[in-house]
Every structure is written in C-alpha cells, then in structure tokens.
Amino acid sequence: MFWQIDLAILTLVVVTAVASLMVKDLLGAAILFGAYSFLMCLLWSIMGAVDVAFTEASVGAGVSSVFFVAAVFRTSRRTKD
Amino acid sequence: MNMAELIPALIAKYNYWIYITLMMIGLYAMIAKNNLVKKIVGMNIFQTAIILYYVSIGVKKGATIPISAGGHGAAHEAVHAADYLNPLPHVLMLTAIVVGVATLGVALALCLRIYNRYNTLEEDEILAQIRKK
Amino acid sequence: MSQQYPALLVIVPLLSAFAISIAGWVNKRLCFPIIVTALSVVVYASIGLLLTVLEKGVVIYHLGGWPPPVGIAYYVDHLNGLVLVVVASVALLNVIAAKKSIEQEFPDKAGPFYTLYILMVTGLLGIVVTGDAFNLYVLLEIAALTGYGLLAMGEERAPLSTLNYLYMGTIGACFYLLGVGYLYIVTGSLNMVDIARLLPPLYQSRAVLAAFIICMVGVWLKMAFFPLHAWLPNAYTHATSAASSLIAPLVTKVMVYVMIRLILTIFTPEFVFATLALKNVVVWLAVIAIVMGAILALAERNLKRMLTFIIVAEVGYMVGGAWLGNRAGMTGAILHIANDALMTLCVFLVVGNIVYKVKGYAFENLQGLFRKMPFTMGAFVVGAMSIIGVPPTCGFFSKWYLILGALQAGHYGFMAALIFSSLVSVVLFFRIFEICYYEPFSDHHGHDHPPEPMDEAPLTMVVPLLIVAVILILVGLYTVDIVNHIIKFAIPEGLV
Amino acid sequence: MKIIGLIITIVTGAFLVYAAADFPAWADPNSPASTYLSPYFIENSMKDTSVPNFVTSLLADYRGFDTMFETTVIFTAGLVCFILLRISGRKEPETSHYRHVLTGVTVTLKEGRKIPASEDFERIDDLWTPPDLIIKTGCRLMIPFIQLFGLYVIAHGHSSPGGGFQGGVILGASIILLAISHDLRTALERMREKVVAILCPVGVAIYAGTGTLCLLLGVNFLDYSALASVLHVDPIAARSHGIFMVEIGVGIAVMTTMIWIYNNISSAGKYNQGL
Numbered sequence: 001m002f003w004q005i006d007l008a009i010l011t012l013v014v015v016t017a018v019a020s021l022m023v024k025d026l027l028g029a030a031i032l033f034g035a036y037s038f039l040m041c042l043l044w045s046i047m048g049a050v051d052v053a054f055t056e057a058s059v060g061a062g063v064s065s066v067f068f069v070a071a072v073f074r075t076s077r078r079t080k081d
Numbered sequence: 082m083n084m085a086e087l088i089p090a091l092i093a094k095y096n097y098w099i100y101i102t103l104m105m106i107g108l109y110a111m112i113a114k115n116n117l118v119k120k121i122v123g124m125n126i127f128q129t130a131i132i133l134y135y136v137s138i139g140v141k142k143g144a145t146i147p148i149s150a151g152g153h154g155a156a157h158e159a160v161h162a163a164d165y166l167n168p169l170p171h172v173l174m175l176t177a178i179v180v181g182v183a184t185l186g187v188a189l190a191l192c193l194r195i196y197n198r199y200n201t202l203e204e205d206e207i208l209a210q211i212r213k214k
Numbered sequence: 215m216s217q218q219y220p221a222l223l224v225i226v227p228l229l230s231a232f233a234i235s236i237a238g239w240v241n242k243r244l245c246f247p248i249i250v251t252a253l254s255v256v257v258y259a260s261i262g263l264l265l266t267v268l269e270k271g272v273v274i275y276h277l278g279g280w281p282p283p284v285g286i287a288y289y290v291d292h293l294n295g296l297v298l299v300v301v302a303s304v305a306l307l308n309v310i311a312a313k314k315s316i317e318q319e320f321p322d323k324a325g326p327f328y329t330l331y332i333l334m335v336t337g338l339l340g341i342v343v344t345g346d347a348f349n350l351y352v353l354l355e356i357a358a359l360t361g362y363g364l365l366a367m368g369e370e371r372a373p374l375s376t377l378n379y380l381y382m383g384t385i386g387a388c389f390y391l392l393g394v395g396y397l398y399i400v401t402g403s404l405n406m407v408d409i410a411r412l413l414p415p416l417y418q419s420r421a422v423l424a425a426f427i428i429c430m431v432g433v434w435l436k437m438a439f440f441p442l443h444a445w446l447p448n449a450y451t452h453a454t455s456a457a458s459s460l461i462a463p464l465v466t467k468v469m470v471y472v473m474i475r476l477i478l479t480i481f482t483p484e485f486v487f488a489t490l491a492l493k494n495v496v497v498w499l500a501v502i503a504i505v506m507g508a509i510l511a512l513a514e515r516n517l518k519r520m521l522t523f524i525i526v527a528e529v530g531y532m533v534g535g536a537w538l539g540n541r542a543g544m545t546g547a548i549l550h551i552a553n554d555a556l557m558t559l560c561v562f563l564v565v566g567n568i569v570y571k572v573k574g575y576a577f578e579n580l581q582g583l584f585r586k587m588p589f590t591m592g593a594f595v596v597g598a599m600s601i602i603g604v605p606p607t608c609g610f611f612s613k614w615y616l617i618l619g620a621l622q623a624g625h626y627g628f629m630a631a632l633i634f635s636s637l638v639s640v641v642l643f644f645r646i647f648e649i650c651y652y653e654p655f656s657d658h659h660g661h662d663h664p665p666e667p668m669d670e671a672p673l674t675m676v677v678p679l680l681i682v683a684v685i686l687i688l689v690g691l692y693t694v695d696i697v698n699h700i701i702k703f704a705i706p707e708g709l710v
Numbered sequence: 711m712k713i714i715g716l717i718i719t720i721v722t723g724a725f726l727v728y729a730a731a732d733f734p735a736w737a738d739p740n741s742p743a744s745t746y747l748s749p750y751f752i753e754n755s756m757k758d759t760s761v762p763n764f765v766t767s768l769l770a771d772y773r774g775f776d777t778m779f780e781t782t783v784i785f786t787a788g789l790v791c792f793i794l795l796r797i798s799g800r801k802e803p804e805t806s807h808y809r810h811v812l813t814g815v816t817v818t819l820k821e822g823r824k825i826p827a828s829e830d831f832e833r834i835d836d837l838w839t840p841p842d843l844i845i846k847t848g849c850r851l852m853i854p855f856i857q858l859f860g861l862y863v864i865a866h867g868h869s870s871p872g873g874g875f876q877g878g879v880i881l882g883a884s885i886i887l888l889a890i891s892h893d894l895r896t897a898l899e900r901m902r903e904k905v906v907a908i909l910c911p912v913g914v915a916i917y918a919g920t921g922t923l924c925l926l927l928g929v930n931f932l933d934y935s936a937l938a939s940v941l942h943v944d945p946i947a948a949r950s951h952g953i954f955m956v957e958i959g960v961g962i963a964v965m966t967t968m969i970w971i972y973n974n975i976s977s978a979g980k981y982n983q984g985l
Contacts, residue, residue, distance in 0.1 A: 010099045017103055017126050021110045026118050026202075033122050040129055048146045048166045049136045050871040051765040052174045058879040059182045060129070063968055066886055067182075070976035071189040072118065075196040079116040080203055097730045104392075105723040111381055113715030124384055131392050138399050140737040141744050147752065148870065149762035160756060162749030163739060168764040169748050170398075172773055173348055175765075176780045177391065179875060179964075180355045183787030186971040187362050188380055190791040193978050194366070194373040207374060221931040228782065228918055232911035235789065239908055277775040279933030284750055286775045326793040329911075333786055340779070352779045356786060363790035373794070399733055402746025412746075424729030 006046060013039045026077045030068035037061040096137040103130035117195065117202045121188045128181040132174045139170035147171065219263040220275040220288040220343055223298065226255045227336040231329050238325015245328045246313055252332060253306040256339065260302040264295040268699060274345075282345065283405035289345035293478070293548065293704035296696075297342045297471050300552045304463050304559050305335040311563050311678040312456035314671075315570050319454050320367065327367070331460060334360035338468050347394045347480065348404045350472065351387065354436070358383045361465060364457035365449050375448035382435055382445040389432030396425035397480075406480050413481070417489050426481055426490070433476065437469035439529050440503030447510075447522040455566035458518070463558040466525060467551045470532045474547065477536060483709045487539035497628055500534030503527065504631040508638035518565050518575045520642060521558075524601060527635050528554050534628050535616045541709050543619025548701050550612035553600070553689060557609055560597035560682045564590055567671040567679065583650040586669050589676050591650060593683040598643035600686050603636050608690035615697075759949040762869045769873065770953040774932045777956070778921065781914045781963050788910055788967035795979035809834045833895065835982045841892055849891035856884040864961045868950065874960025881961065882968030894977055903973070903981065906966045913963025917956045924952075 016039060020032035037060035045053035091098065103126055110123025147168035149160060192202065199207045230252035237244040267273055267290055275288040290298070309331060316324055337357030344350050362383070366376040398404060400421045401412040416422050431442075438446035446466075450458050477486045487493055507527025514520040532554070535547035565575055567590045572579045584591050600609035613632060620629040670676060689696070734741035751768050761767040769777050806824070808817045808831045816834070817825070825831050860880035867873030889897035920934070927936035934952025935945035943951065973981065 007095065010095065014099065014102055014106070017106050020122055021106065021114070021119060021126075026116070029119065029122055033125065036126070037129070040133065043133070044136050047136055047140050048144070049139060049171045049174070050146050050148070051763075051769075051873070051876075052132070052136055052171050052178070054871045054876045055175055055178050055879075056129075056132075058876050058883065059178055060125075062883055063879055063886070063972075064125070064182055064185055066883075066890075066972065067186060067189055067975055068118075068122075070972060071192060074193055074975065074978045075118070075202055078202075079119060081115050081119065093735045094730060094733065096736050097733060098727070101723055101726045101730065104726070105719045108385070108722065109715050109719040111385065112718060113712045117377065120381060124381060127385070128388060131388055131395065134392065135395055135398075137736060138395065138741075138743050141739045142737045143739065146871075147764040149756055149764070160753050162752045165752045165764065167744050167748040168751055168768050169404075170743070171765050172768045172776075173404075175769060175875060176348075176352055176776055179780050180352070180783050183359060183783045184355070184380070184384055186787045186975070187359055187790045187794075188377065189975055190794045190971075191362070191366055191373045191377045191380065193975065194794055195377065197978065198370055198373070211371065211374075218925060218931075221925060225918065225922060225925070225931060228778075229915065229922065232915040232918070235911040236908055239904055276930055277932055278771060279930045279935065280772055283747055285772050323793055326789055329789060330786070330793065333782065333789075336782075346776075349776055349779075352776050352783065355783055356779055359783060359786045359790060363786070363793055366790075366794055396729065399741070399743050402742035402744070402748070404747075412742075420729045420732040424725065427725075 006043075009039055009043050009046070013043060024079055024081070026072045026075075026079050027069065029079070030065060030072055033068060034061050034065035037064065096133070096140075100130050100134040100137065103127075103133065106130075115204050117192050117204060118189075121185065121192070124188070125181060125185060128177065128184075132177050132181075135170040135174045135177070139167040141166055217275075219259045219266065220273060220290055221277070222259045223256060223263065223302075223343055224336055224340050226259070227252050227332045227339065231332045231336065234325060234332060235329040238329065242325055245325050249309055249328045249332055250306070253302065253309060253335065256335070257299075257302040257306050260295075260298040260339075263290055264299050264700075267292055267295040283403045283408040286344070286346045286349050287405065288343050289407065290343060291704065292700050292702075293474065294342045294471070296548070296700050296704070297468070297551060298339060300555050301335070301338050301342060301464055301468065304555055305331075305338075305460065307678045307682055308456075308460050308463075308559060308563070311566065311675050312459065314675055315454070315566055316456050318570065319456070323367070327364070327456070330360045330363045331456075334364065334460065338464055341468055342471060345406050346404055347397065347406055347409065348391075351391050351394060354387050354390065354472075357465065357468070358387060358436075361461055364461060365453040367457065368453040371448070372452040375445070375452050379445040379449040382442070386432045386435030389428050389435065391432075393425045393427075393429030393432060396421050396428065400425075406475070409480055410482055413485070417485050422485075423490070426476075426486070429476055430473065433469055433473045434533075437466045437473070437529050437533075438526055439533055440499065440506055440526060443503070443507075443526045443529075446526060447519055450522045450525070451516070451519045455562070455569045459559060459562035459566050462522070462525060462562050463555045466529055467532075467555045470529065470536070470547070470551055473533065474536050474544070474551075478544075478704075478706060478709075483539070483706065487709075493537055493539050494625075496537040497534050497623075497625055500530045500537065501627050501631040503530030504534070504635045508635045511642055512638055516576045517568070517580065517646065518562075521561055521565065524639070524642075525558060528558070528601075531613075531616060531632065531635075534631075535619055538619045538623045538625060538628070539709070540619050540622050541705060542615050542622055544705050544709060545697055545701050546612050546615030546617075546619055548704060549608075549615060549693070549697065552696075553608040553612045553686075556682060556686055556689065557597050557600040557607075560593060560679065560686060561601070563675070563679045563682060564594040564597065567675050570671050570675065571669060577646070577649055580646065580649050581652060584647075586667075587671060588668065589670055589680060593679045595647070596683040596686055598639075598646075600690075602639040602643060606690045607686050608693065609686075611690055611693040758946065759953065760946050761950055761953060763867065763871070763873075765871075766867050766873050766953060766957075770956050771932075771934065771949055774921070774956065777960070778914075778917050778932070781917055781960050784964055784967045785910055785914045788970040791971045791974045792907070795974040796981075797979045807834050807838065808832065809838070814840075835893070835895070838893070845891050849887055853884050853888055856887065857881055860884065860961075860965075864957055865954075867957055868953070874957035875964055877957075878961040878964025879968055881965040882972075885965075885969050886972045889972065889976070894973065894982065897969075898973070898981065901966075901969055906970050906973070910963055910966040910970060913959045913961070913966060916959030916962065920952060920955045920959070 016036040041056040107127030273290040340353035511523035535543040600607035603613040755767040759767045863872035864877030921932040924936040929936040938948035
C-alpha cells in the first residue's frame with residue numbers, strides 16, 4: 001500500500017464530488033457521480049474493505065448510475081446550478 | 082500547536098478530514114442547490130462520506146482483509162485477531178450502501194412525479210408555479 | 215410461547231407484509247383480512263409483553279441466539295412496553311377506520327398501500343423494541359421509506375413536499391448513523407446497554423459529546439422539533455387521510471421515544487443533565503417551538519394544516535418535558551407520548567371522515583357539520599378537549615405533570631409556554647366549533663332552507679373513532695395507575 | 711439560501727473537526743473499535759459457523775437481523791417506486807406499431823387493432839430506433855456470462871468477497887443490460903412485471919421464513935443451529951447452510967427489486983419504450 005496513491009485517490013474523490021455538483025448538465029452530473037462512486041470503491045478496496053468495495057462497485061457505480069441516467073432521460077438534462 | 086506537530090496530526094487523520102470535507106460538500110449541496118436531482122447527488126455524496134468514515138474505523142495497521150487465510154479446511158488453526166481487519170464496520174456499511182440505493186430509487190421516483198406535473202426540476206420554478214395558482 | 219412475544223411483534227407484521235404484497239397480485243380482497251389479523255396479533259403480543267414486563271421486569275430476547283453485545287438483542291422494559299401497546303393499537307384502529315377511504319381514493323393500489331402500511335408499523339415497532347443502536351438506524355430507514363411512499367400518494371403537491379421530507383429525513387437518519395459511528399469508535403460496541411456501561415470513563419471526551427449532539431440533531435430533524443420542522447406541515451397536509459392518520463400520530467412520537475431512550479439508556483441522565491450545560495438551552499428551544507407552533511396554527515385557515523402545526527407544538531411539549539431533567543417532567547413527557555398519539559389519531563380520523571364525506575378540509579367546508587355528522591364531531595370535541603387539556607381527558611394529566619416538572623425545575627418560561635399554548639388551542643378549536651355549529655349561509659332566494667339531513671360517515675369509520683374517543687377519557691381516568699405501575703419504573707432511579 | 715447553507719455547513723464542519731481531534735489515530739490496532747468486539751468475530755467465526763469470510767458470517771448470522779431488514783428496505787424501495795410511478799389501468803394506445811422483421815417495414819394500426827402473434831412481426835413503440843447490431847450482439851453474448859458470474863458471487867460468498875447483495879445486483883444488472891441494449895419490451899418478455907413483483911417479496915420471505923423455521927423448531931428467531939435437525943448435519947454446518955439459504959433469498963429480492971425500480975423509472979411507469 002503506497003500512501004501516495006492513497007492520498008491521490010482521496011483528493012480525486014473530493015474533486016469528482018465537487019465536479020459532479022458544479023457541472024451544468026444533469027447527465028454529466030450522473031456520469032461524474034458514477035466516477036466518484038468508482039473512486040470511492042477503489043479507496044475502500046485499498047483500505048481492505050473488499051465486501052464494501054464490491055457492493056459499492058455494483059450498487060454505487062453500477063446500478064445507481066443507471067437509475068440516474070434513466071431518470072435524467074425521462075426528465076430533462078437542464079439545470080441552472 | 083506548532084507546525085511540526087500539526088503536519089503529523091493532519092496526516093494521521095487524513096481520512097477523517099476527507100470524510101468531513103465530503104460530508105460538508107454533500108450537506109451544502111442538499112441545502113443550497115436549486116435543482117432537485119443535484120440535491121439527490123448531494124445526498125448520495127453525504128451518505129458515502131459516512132460510509133468512508135465507518136470504513137476508516139475498520140482499518141488496522143498490519144492487518145489483511147477479513148477473510149480467513151486457511152479457507153474451509155483450517156478450522157482448527159488458531160486465528161489471530163490482530164492479523165485481520167475489523168469486519169464489523171464493513172457489515173454495517175453494506176447495510177448503509179443498500180439503504181442509500183433504496184433512498185435514491187425513491188427520490189428519483191418522486192422527481193419523475195414532480196417533473197410530470199410541473200415540467201421542470203428547478204425548485205424555484207416549481208414554487209413559482211404553485212404560487213401563481 | 216410467551217418468551218417469543220418480542221420476536222412475534224416484528225415477524226408477524228413482516229411476514230404478513232409479504233403475504234399482502236403477493237395477495238395484491240392474486241386476489242385483492244384478501245389484503246384487508248390479512249392486515250387486520252396481523253395487527254390484532256401484534257396488539258395481543260404487545261399487551262402480553264407489557265404484562266410480562268410488569269410481572270417479571272425487563273425482557274431480553276437474543277436474536278439468532280447470540281448473547282449481546284455479539285448479537286442483536288431486544289430489550290423490553292416499562293418504557294417501550296408502554297409505547298409498543300400505543301403503536302400497535304393506533305395502527306390497528308386506524309387501518310379499520312381507513313378501509314373505506316382507501317377504497318374511495320385509490321382502489322387499484324390498495325394491495326401495495328396495505329403492504330407499505332404494515333411495513334411502516336413493523337419499522338416503528340422495531341425501533342421501539344430494539345436494544346441495538348445500529349439496528350435502530352435500519353428500522354428508522356424502513357419507517358422513513360414507507361412513510362415517503364405513503365405520503366407521496368396524496369394530492370398533486372404531495373410528491374414535492376415528500377421529496378423535501380426525504381431530504382430532511384435522510385440528513386436526520388445519517389446524522390444518527392454518524393453519531394452511532396462516533397460512539398462505536400470510542401467504545402467499540404453497538405449494544406445500547408453495553409455502550410452505557412463503557413461510556414462513563416469517557417464522559418469528558420469530545421467524541422462522546424459530538425456523538426450525543428449529532429444523534430440529538432438527527433432525531434430532532436426526524437421529529438420536526440422547531441426550527442427543524444419545516445418539512446412536516448406540507449408533507450402531512452397533502453397526504454391522503456389514511457396515510458396521514460397513521461403517520462401523524464406515530465412517527466413524531468416514536469422519535470420522541472428514541473430521544474428519551476438516548477437520554478435515559480445510552481447516555482444516562484447523569485451525563486445529559488449533569489455533565490452537559492445544554493439543559494436550559496434545549497428547554498428554551500422547546501418553549502420557542504411551543505409558542506411558534508401555536509402562533510403558526512392560529513394563522514391557518516385549513517383544518518388539517520392547523521393540526522400539523524399543533525403537532526409541532528406538541529413535540530415541543532415532549533422535548534421540553536424530557537429535558538427539564540427531573541422526574542415529573544420525564545413522567546409528563548412519557549405520558550404525553552401515549553396521550554398525544556391517541557389524541558392526534560382522534561383528530562386526524564375526524565379529518566379523514568370529513569374528507570370522506572365533504573371532500574375538503576378548509577374551514578369553509580366545515581359549516582353545518584355538527585348536524586350533518588354528529589358522532590364524528592362528538593369525537594372531535596373530545597379530541598379537541600384533550601389537546602386543550604380539559605379534565606377528565608388524558609391531555610390534562612400529561613400537561614399537569616409537565617407543569618409540575620417545570621415548577622420543580624424552576625423553569626417558569628416553559629410553564630408559561632404550556633399555558634399560552636393551551637389558551638391558543640382554546641381559541642383554535644372553539645373557532646372551529648363555531649364554524650361547524652352554524653349552518654351554511656342560505657342563498658338569497660329561499661330563507662327557510664331545509665336543514666341538511668344527517669349524513670354520517672360509514673360505520674367502519676365512526677366506530678373506531680368513537681373507540682379512540684372513549685380511550686382518551688379512560689386513559690385520563692386511569693392516569694394515576696399508568697404512572698404508578700408503568701412510567702415510575704421506566705425512569706431510572708438516578709433521576710429525581 | 712446559499713448563505714444559510716454555507717453557515718450551517720461551516721458550523722457543522724468545524725464541530726466535526728473539533729470532535730475528530732479526540733479520535734484514536736487512524737489505523738491504530740489498539741483503538742477500542744479494534745480491540746473490544748471485533749476480535750470475537752474474527753476468532754470465532756470459523757468455530758461457530760465454519761464460514762471463512764468474516765463479513766458474511768457477521769452479516770448473515772451474528773447480525774442477521776439487521777440484514778433481514780436491509781433486504782426489507784430494498785423491497786420497500788421497489789414497492790414505493792411501483793406505487794408512485796406505475797400508471798394503472800393500462801389503456802392500449804390509439805395506434806400501435808408493428809415492424810416486419812425481415813424487411814424492416816413499419817405497419818401502423820389504428821383503433822386498437824392487433825396483428826396476431828407471429829414470427830414475422832414484432833411490436834414496437836412510437837419512439838423506436840433501430841438497435842445497433844454490434845451492441846445488441848455483444849450484449850447478448852455477455853449477458854449469460856454476467857448471470858453466471860452473479861450466481862457464482864452468491865454461491866461463493868462464504869469464502870470470498872460477495873454474497874447475496876452483490877450477486878443479486880449483478881443478476882439484476884444483466885436484465886437491465888438487456889433492457890438497455892434491446893428495449894424494455896424484450897426485457898419484460900423475459901421477466902414479466904407480475905413475476906418480478908411476486909418474486910421480490912418471496913425473496914425477503916425466504917429470509918424471514920428461514921428465521922421463522924428456527925423459531926418453530928424451538929429456538930430463537932434466526933438461530934440457524936436449529937436447522938441441524940432438519941438438514942441432518944451438525945449445528946455448525948447448519949449455521950453455514952442457514953447463511954446460504956438467506957443469501958439466496960437476499961439475491962432473489964435484490965435482483966428483482968433492481969429490475970423493478972429500473973422498469974418503473976426508465977419508462978416513467980408506462981412500461982413501454984424504456985431508455
């Protein structure tokens with residue numbers, strides 16, 4: 001376990017979180033949220049929480065993103081903030 | 082506290098600072114964002130931040146993943162607790178992740194209902210429509 | 215069988231929820247008998263459990279056969295024994311009363327509705343009965359998610375107000391989860407009794423302080439304690455009457471129970487009232503909650519919305535009473551959980567009956583109701599008297615204990631708020647009685663308009679309502695017994 | 711609102727930072743969380759349940775009650791999505807479209823007329839776009855393997871990461887992939903709405919039923935050791951089998967719920983078109 005990678009991922013997680021909230025397009029926000037979840041999953045597998053990471057990979061990065069995309073598809077991509 | 086003590090203190094609990102940062106990002110988004118889906122994204126970030134906190138509790142120096150190395154045949158060998166990560170927070174967080182996706186589904190369903198009625202996802206526009214009536 | 219009562223309490227409604235869900239797809243007419251049977255069993259088991267507790271003391275049930283703190287355990291003492299009976303009987307009475315309005319409002323989704331209904335009852339019963347801090351979170355989420363579903367089925371504005379409730383509810387539940395995490399990191403345990411045993415050496419730790427405050431804020435969000443109440447009035451007003459008459463009496467009260475459990479069992483009164491200097495701040499917050507709830511209720515021209523603001527004020531009563539930090543105040547708060555659940559049920563059932571017949575709940579819809587629906591309005595008078603606090607209804611006695619507690623603690627602000635809120639309630643309800651008593655203005659043509667004939671709600675709606683009204687008076691008459699035999703033992707000796 | 715939000719956030723954050731100062735250092739093997747309760751689970755999981763993955767034994771046995779309600783939460787979410795979105799009283803649209811498979815000619819029929827079911831014509835939606843052949847074929851190839859992997863994850867949860875949740879989500883995702891790559895109608899032919907809606911409570915009922923079976927055999931709820939008399943094995947193996955039974959229930963419930971939520975959200979309750 002390299003602490004540099006650990007720190008880099010921890011920082012990237014914050015970056016993707018902020019980006020998914022700042023981007024002015026809901027589809028983009030959904031995809032960035034997927035990236036956020038996947039980085040989170042990586043972080044947890046680094047920390048040894050393999051079951052949690054597996055669940056997050058399938059639920060958070062997988063199915064949640066699909067739900068988001070489906071909902072955005074059924075509503076609109078427009079967002080003011 | 083001088084600089085020499087501060088930096089080790091910062092690094093020793095880096096995970097905790099990140100979890101607080103993420104949680105506050107999520108909380109701010111839930112309070113201040115105008116778009117309903119953005120608020121849901123914020124809500125999910127808020128929830129994952131708490132999961133990050135719990136997973137950080139479970140980490141132990143010098144320990145490996147919480148699966149017995151011997152496999153099925155090694156029931157008689159002694160297992161040393163110090164060699165394995167703390168499995169309890171992991172179990173709790175499996176539950177929390179599942180609760181998170183359940184909440185997400187319900188929230189998106191509500192968003193769809195709102196969009197069908199008001200044809201927008203911006204909270205201020207919806208409130209303006211309600212007030213107009 | 216009696217040692218399995220705690221398990222039955224949760225398993226019977228859970229399994230019947232699945233049965234109802236499947237029956238909804240196969241034969242819809244089976245749903246209602248199943249739910250009534252299941253809730254009757256629950257009421258029976260909860261009363262049996264309370265009697266066992268009264269006879270033998272605390273009942274502990276090990277789920278999965280693992281002794282705590284390894285496994286999850288149920289602790290049933292006098293406090294949750296009482297709340298269990300209230301939750302179970304409110305749910306049973308309400309489902310019988312709600313049948314007709316469910317058939318009227320959404321006949322094709324009755325199966326899923328009943329499933330959500332009984333799952334919500336499962337969640338609430340589980341919250342009350344569990345002795346594990348994390349288990350409580352999971353059950354909190356069940357009660358919350360089913361609540362969102364039930365509330366969002368209402369009028370056209372319901373989804374938006376429910377979504378706001380969802381945001382607030384999720385923040386609340388997550389704060390509670392975080393608080394449990396803070397307790398876990400310093401103690402390593404999740405069992406409530408075990409945490410309480412491990413905590414005393416750590417009372418000075420900042421993490422414990424943070425855990426307590428975060429848990430409290432989370433629970434306050436969930437119970438709509440002022441100023442965190444913003445979600446409640448809209449969510450409850452726009453819901454269907456069957457849903458709001460389940461959720462309004464129970465959810466906030468169960469959350470008050472959680473708060474009292476946190477104070478009494480996990481953190482112990484010594485820590486909360488002696489170590490922390492927050493007692494007065496919270497009681498003053500409660501004073502503001504009561505006053506603001508009463509004033510906001512006064513501004514409403516709509517019966518259901520007015521009642522939701524009364525709920526906000528009532529939450530203030532209970533939080534204030536619990537935080538007074540003395541025996542009388544705590545007794546008042548616990549007694550008020552039971553009383554307020556019953557009286558809120560009473561007035562919301564009345565609203566349900568009115569909506570069923572008149573199709574509206576604004577003040578102008580209420581004219582001439584005393585003649586039109588005499589039994590419903592009779593029950594409404596009893597419920598209103600109880601909320602105002604007129605003896606011999608039960609509302610008087612819990613208020614009496616609360617005022618006693620305020621006097622003992624020397625907190626005259628809280629006492630003044632209680633009396634102010636009672637006076638405002640008098641104004642609120644007598645205004646409604648007046649509207650209901652007079653006939654609608656006759657039109658200009660014929661002055662001798664024939665009075666409207668009696669048009670009472672169906673029997674299945676009126677009978678449960680009248681039962682609730684009678685219970686309100688009975689509980690009032692037997693208050694002394696309830697206090698001496700149940701609540702006295704629910705409060706630890708340390709609190710004087 | 712933005713300023714209020716900022717103030718609340720900063721105050722809460724500062725409070726949390728203040729409290730975090732008293733935490734045990736990160737990854738400290740001597741922190742209370744690592745020394746008080748968790749050694750029991752690590753040292754006794756193999757002896758009590760013969761499950762090498764401590765997370766699985768903890769999830770489904772020591773804290774099995776939590777997990778039962780977690781599955782119920784999932785079921786509740788599916789039900790709430792259904793109750794909120796599903797448009798009942800399915801009215802057939804005025805016009806219906808059929809596509810001749812071989813030539814690609816689209817036929818539009820009015821006033822609810824229908825073409826009798828045959829190989830030549832397939833029913834399509836009014837927003838139909840021709841699916842990409844590469845995606846269609848690629849997904850067709852992948853789906854069986856994804857499902858196999860999902861079953862493996864459920865079955866192998868005892869000794870490797872995974873279990874009912876993860877496997878169930880993967881199985882559900884395979885059907886969702888079918889719905890995305892083809893269309894919702896194709897996925898619904900494989901998994902009808904009624905099947906999904908009945909399998910979901912059945913999955914949770916398998917979990918609760920296993921627990922109730924233990925109750926009926928005379929021990930506490932969810933105490934799988936009682937299954938020993940039914941399965942004719944020793945109590946430790948019975949616990950292992952009990953865990954497996956509930957994992958299957960969890961898998962079924964999670965799979966169907968994911969499909970259920972997706973179907974309702976992607977078609978806004980109309981059950982046509984989809985994504």
